[in-house]
Amino acid sequence: MQDDLAAHLARRARRLALDARNVEDADPETLRAFAREVLADLAALGLLRGEEAVGCWAGPRPGGH
Template sequence: MHELLALYLARQARTLGLDAQNVEDADLETLRTFARAVLDELAALGLVAGEEEVGCWAAPRPAGH
């Protein structure tokens, strides 16, 4: 699962034109967009706090399912 997350985040970085060599020169909005993608994925995995949505697949399932 971590490999899939890494591939997804790499794709997001490429889409935004970010890499380890140009991050210092990237504009603030691009960095915010990437940070949001990273944090949303971490929240979906339950690793950081995030917005809770009704019916979100990342939420714990009720007992009995």
């Protein structure tokens, strides 16, 4: 799953035209948008506190609902 998350984040960075060479010159709103997505994905994995909504990186729900 970590490789999937890394690939997902890399795709998002490319779509926003972000990379390690241009981050200092990037638009602040673009950086905020990327940071929001990264934090939401990490929260969905349960690695950080965040929204309680289930995201694409969340694990399967326990049975018996």
